[in-house]
Structure formats: C-alpha cells, structure tokens
Amino acid sequence: MAEITLEKVVKKYGSVGVVHGIDLTIAHQEFVVLVGPSGCGKSTTLRMIAGLEDITGGIVRIGGRVVNDLPPRKRNISMVFQNYALYPHMNVRDNLGFGLKIAGQSPSEITKRVNEAADILGLAPLLDRTPAELSGGQRQRVAMGRAIVRNPEAFLFDEPLSNLDAKLRGQMRAEIKKLHQKVKTTVVYVTHDQVEAMTLADRIVVMRDGHIEQVGTPMEVFNHPVSTFVATFIGSPPMNLLPGTIRGGSVHLADGTVVPVPDRLSGHVAEGMAVQLGIRPDDISPVGHGLSQDGPGAEVALTVDLAEPLGMESLIYTRLAGQEVQAKLYGPRIVAPGEVLTFRLALDRAHLFDQSTGKSVRTL
C-alpha cells in the first residue's frame, strides 16, 4: 500500500514561507494532480515528497512510513522531471537501467525489466540511441520508462508536458493516463495547466500561495468551486464574475439588471449581501444555441462585440452589467460584431460568491 500523507507540511526558505502547513492524503493507486499558478508551492510540495527539499515542519508519510529524514533513494519513489533529466552520456537502455544497476540487480534482470518497460512505452527501437538523438516526445517517454522500470511505490511528475508543443502534449497526456491504468501506481502530478488537471486526475488539489484552496474530483472542482480563485482557474475560458447585491431574493447587478437567485443557493444568501455572480461562458448562450434550454434561466438582449468562430462553436465577447463577459454559441452559426442577440443565462448552473472574501456562499 503506497498511501502518501502530508500532515501540516511547512516549507520555509529562511524567513520566507512557501508552503504553509498543508494536509493531504493521497490514496493507494490514486492519481492526484496538484494545480495552481506559478509560485503557489505545488512543485515545492512535490519535491518535499521526493526528498529533494528539506521539510521545514510537519510530517510526510509514504506507505505509512515517516520519510521526513530519508534521502530520496530510500523513499522508493520515482520522478519525471520537467526537462526530462535524462543522462546525456548514456543511451536509452542505460538510462532506463541506471536505477536497477545502482540497486545491484543482475544484468539479466536489468535486461528483462528494461525490455518490459520499453515494450510498454514503445521504446524498443530506440534503446541504442542517446537522448540527443530523440525527439521531445521520445525523451518524455524515456523519462517515464525510467520511472516505471524500478517498480516504485509512487510516481511523481513535475510539469512533465510543459516543454512539448500543443499536439504532442495532448498525445502524451493520453499516454500518461493509459500508463497509469496499466501500472496502477500512486501518482502525484504537478501542473499549472488546468486541462491536464481535469483530464488526468482522480482528484485535483488546487493550490494558491502555499495553501490548499480546494480538493475534489475534477467534476466537483469544476461544478462546485469553493472560491472565485478556483472558479476562474479551473475551466477555460474562465468563469465570468459579475458584482451585485442581494435584494428581495434577486441579484441586482451593477447596471440594474435583476437576476433571480438560483433555487439551490437561496438558503445561503441574506438580504443586502454583496456578492459576485459566477457564470461560465458555456452557460451564457444565444437562445436556441445553448447547452440546455430547460431549467431556470434569465433572458437578456446583448450586443456582440467580437466573435471567435471555433468550428462547431463560437466564443462571443459581449458586455453584461457594464463589464466584458464571454459567452458561447453552440452550432455552426456565424455571428457578426454589432449583432444584438437574446442570450439565455442558465441560472441552475450559476454560482454566488461573497464579494469581500471570494468564498462560495455555499461554504459560508
């Protein structure tokens, strides 16, 4: 069982705190993605699990064993680095077998396991090449091969796809997912890309300024963000946030537009409360071109400022309640700037956040 637990883990460089006491339990065989903007402490957290950074405070356990003072080599983990960190002076075969060789495995065992890993990742034809002779995607696969060949208790990935171009990134994302389904090992994966987080994770950990903002399955985090930070970070394009005030069971937006408070949130708001109405672009669509036509909604006439056709859908920039919002039109219809359309706001999927704290009213 390779459960990883963090208890009140703190990291400080001198007097500067980077990670401020985070608690997290990663279950055996679970794929957990740490996501957040640069400087949120996600990579530092991963490196503390790996043993590449000292732990200033708190406890890290891997498979029930406290590893705070163990060097990386005694933690039985493997790691894929952002720049792959392949050994340039060794060919692929030796790169894959290096860890086994250090561990004192017999040459026949090394050959067997290297070949197994090479088969899983399709590296067999590349075994005699050096890293310099490989493409970015191939290097990435070798780095992954080096991680699986030792059969560790957990894999750690540190932004492994950020050096690849968009197309390759999509491919490798799928390969990582398949790999996890095959080898079923606990994975901690760090990225700043919310698409990777959504597609790969069993559970997402959204981090901000050294704290954990929210932990949940991708759909939980997407559908029930606990704060405006999570709401705007997860999902692309980001959620629109419109300031307003609660009056008489409705949200009065800045320009006087009145939108009814969604039923499921009505118990969470008080009269006179300053809020932000959160609504995803997918939930603001021209009538007849939206995701869902039933359920509670509000209809407003808005002028199209800019339309970005994406094929089967278009991203529309318009103004609502005095600020720019993004909306989505589903279908091949082409819209021209200046056109006035009736948009439907799918209110059953809208969110309300406290204006001063940014927290979801559900959590208050």
Place this chain on the structure above:
Amino acid sequence: MKVSVESRASKQAKKVGIWLATFVLMLVMCLPGLWVVLSAFRPNREILAKPPVWIPEELSLVNFGKIFGFGAEQVGIPVGSYFTNSLVIALTSTVIALIVGVAGGYAFARYRFRFKGGIFLGLMLFRAVPGIALSLPVFMMWSRLGLVDTKMGLIIVYVSLNVPFTIWLIDGFFRQIPQALSEAAQVDGCTPWQAFWKIEFPLAKSGIAAAGVFAFLTSWNEFALASQLTRSTDSKTLPVGLLDFTAQFTIDWAGMCAMAVIIIIPALILTFIVQKHLIAGLTFGGVKG
C-alpha cells in the same frame, strides 16, 4: 547579370584577402617555432652563418646526441634529470590543481555559502597578479622553510598559480549541467556522492581535461619563478635548463634548440591526445545550446 558577376569577383577578392591575411599571421606565429625545430637539426656554424642559410644543407641528430651524451661531442648538461624534474613537478601540480579545482568548482557551481562571491572574486583577482611579482616574497618564505631548490617548493607554487584557473573553468562546466540530473540520479537510488561520480563528473570530463591541459602546460613551460627557486639537478626544470647553454662568451644555439624541441614534444603530444576533449570543452556552451 553584370551585377552578379561583379559581386562574385569582389567575393573572390575578399576570400583571397582573408587567405593572405591568415597566411601572414600564421607565418609570424609559426616561423619562430619552425626555425627552432630546424635549428635543432643543424650544426652551429650553419645557424650562425652570415648571410643566413635559409635552406638547410645538412640535417643530423648530432645536437640531440650531444645533449644526451652520445657521440664524439658532448655537452655536460643533465637533461635527463631536468626532464624527470619537469615531469614530476608538472604532473603532480596538475593532479593537485585538478583535485582542488573539481572540488572547488563543484562547490561554487552548486552550493550557497557565506562570502561565496567574495572568495570567487578573490580567486580571480589572484589570477590578475603576475606570478613574477610574488617571486621575492615567495623566495624569502621558501628559503626559511627550506623549500628552495626542492621539487615540493615548485609544486606548491604551481598549484597556487593553477588552482584559481581550474576552479574558474570547472565551475563553468558544472554550472552548465542541470541540477535535475543529479536529483534524478538520487531519486534513482544514488547517494549524492554516487550521483556526482556517475553523472556529473563524466559530463564535466571535457572541461576537466581542458583545465588539466592548461595547468600542465603552465607548469611545464614556466620559467620566471622556476629560475629563482631552483638551483641544482634536484629541482631544475627543462626551461631553466635551457640557460645552461649560455656560457660567459658563447651561446650553444644548436644544443639549446635541440633541448627546446624536447620541451615542446611532450606538450604537443599531450595536447594532441586530449584535443578532442579540449575542443568539446572549449565549445561546450555552444553545442549544448
């Protein structure tokens, strides 16, 4: 059409110009060396002839025989001891300078410690001081310590001359090796020490070889300090030994040139052996890109 012909002509002229300039430059650089090598195989009277004899009329190994004590004519110079001294002093000081250089270069490249910038600057400033300026204080200290006219005395001097350079060069090489490689090796099961020897050291090999060649050549060729700190066959090196060919009224040019060739050959051989590393070393940054 006409324009392209003209530009082709001017391109040709430019090419010829560059070739000519290169030729003249190489001539200036190589001629003295060539003359020394030629003179090593010619008799004294041909070397001193006026007008000069440009094309040698007779070439022989007599000069070499003379200094090694073979043949009819002999010069009483212990070239063998000088050669051994030079070799022992240059090799030992190079090995020590490399050990200190690798340790120091690694420390400067990888670790943060107090006064790091100051110490590094100090090392570089030390390189700016001409060695000869230190010869008098060094001589006084060495004479009190009994290090004058000992191999150890010169080895210490050369180590201190070379260490700032080896640290500086090797530091640059370790800096170019991503730290993630050592981290990957440690996650793969290495101790930090193993990670250094199995990953980082082999990758810095070219740089270390380059530093080694420079340190060896510095020690092998050094004359000014050696001429003051050595007295006898116990410690005199080859460049100092060259002075033995000057007597009160005569200079034995033929013998001196033969000995100069003996000094040049090991340096050439060494440079040739490591030239692949040397070129890789000196262009490391560009290739890695």
